[in-house]
Amino acid sequence: MPGLEDLYREIILDHHRTPRNRGELPPPAAHAVGHNPLCGDEIDVYVQVANGVIADVKVGGSGCSISQSSASMMSQAIKGKPLPDVLALVRRFKGMMSIPDEDGNPMEPDLTVKLGDLEALQGVVKYPVRIKCATLSWNTLLDALAQS
């Protein structure tokens, strides 16, 4: 279908069909739930932080292909990473989604932060209502990290 290849890239559909790191982590892992009030979707993010590193991460809940694939790729990208790198990645990803910084200014991309597969989600920016889907798991991750 012309026009949608940018949005539904093969790698996105792949993560949607076979999401990585699905499941739950028992306490003391931190757990946060994110809601997309627009569609009623819910996402669960569990993170286990040890020695300043994301020792493990799991994703639960349900959602559309964009929110599910974004969560799946996020979980892959952050697992085993030190917290400062994770926070830099969150900034970089949100910047790609044209989310402004705390002062409402556009974020300059820090090109030293590599997006890898996540780059496939770039096409979402052209569909503003879907940006919330793509960023849902990332905001939920920040909530979970704030608890741990």
Place this chain on the structure above:
Amino acid sequence: MTTLDVAAIKRQFPLLQRELNGMPLVYLDSANTSQKPQVVIDSMSTFMERAYSPINRSAYQLAAEATDAYEGARVKVQRFVNARRAHEIIFTKNATEALNLVAYAWGRANLHEGDVVLLTHMEHHANIVPWQMLVQERGIVVRWVPLTADGQLDLATLPQLLEGAKVFGFTAMSNVMGTITPVQQLCSAAHQAGALAVVDACQYVPHNVTDVQAWGADFIAFSSHKMCGPTGIGVLWGREELLQAMPPFLGGGNMIADVRLDGFTCAELPAKFEAGTPPITEAIGLGAAIDFLCELGMANVRRHEIEIAGYALRTLNERFGSDIRLHGPCNVEVRGATFSLEFRGIHPHDLSQVLDQTNVCVRAGHHCAKPLMRELGVNATARASFYLYNDTHDVDMLADALDSASDIFG
């Protein structure tokens, strides 16, 4: 060819002439809000160009004319729903405000701790939350009428559920599944139990002949914007005795007979419930929408939608078989042409995004009916809703677009 000459009707809706990306629009979101015919648009701009002025407040001729036009719109609404008196028609902001008015003004005067309000599992949030606010504030109790497997009200236990109830609030037509409820039967069951019948007629009035007296209802609420009229105005109809007896809702200008330092007295109906400057131009637009609908004939509109609903059920089931699930009844006599569909497990967001590629506009979401979503076991649905300007070709366009969704999501 169906009952209505849809091609001729479509030509009267300027927005439906619009092309996006070189293709016509297939607008299937009228349960959300309907498009507007030229006569409605013109009525409002002509009124603002030639007759606009305040109402009820000034002696000059212009203001008298505007007041007549505004009150004329009320009479049109009265006749449209067959109310006994014009002053039983209260203009509000929308159906939501109308239902809040009932819960707030009637509810706060008449409901006390332990009193029961019966609602149904297929209500829109607008007929749930105002009552839940009274649960928090007053300690009233809400009970629920469950649903059958095919999305109708399960009335097996209605007498028990109604026992001791003071209010039975229910929708006349589900905004999610299109189910039409047996309003007359429900109103009389409510009355037998000593409860008032509060009917959310927001989805019903735009698509059917409405007769509040035949229903035997106590209050009904609906919105102009779903029936070819403008946003910004809705209607509460209430039985005169009830409106007379209950306290006002919002306080301010227009709703008073007198204000002294030690208090106020209310104006007569309908001004008592129309505090502040009302949506004057919007009332004119609503009146024009009612003229437009009456010209087509609401019985014809309903017949047309039965035909469209039947065609949609046949086409979608034949083409997609077990890949598609349509919520709600399959008997077109008890449903409108509003369909929530599940298709091959594709998330509604993704589905509506793909449909949008061919300008097929459907709503993806919870449709302000989260309790019903939980009953259906989903977070959201994709909803295609048809109206008087939709034809069988629009159904085919929907089906073709669903095919492309299969291609992408396999």
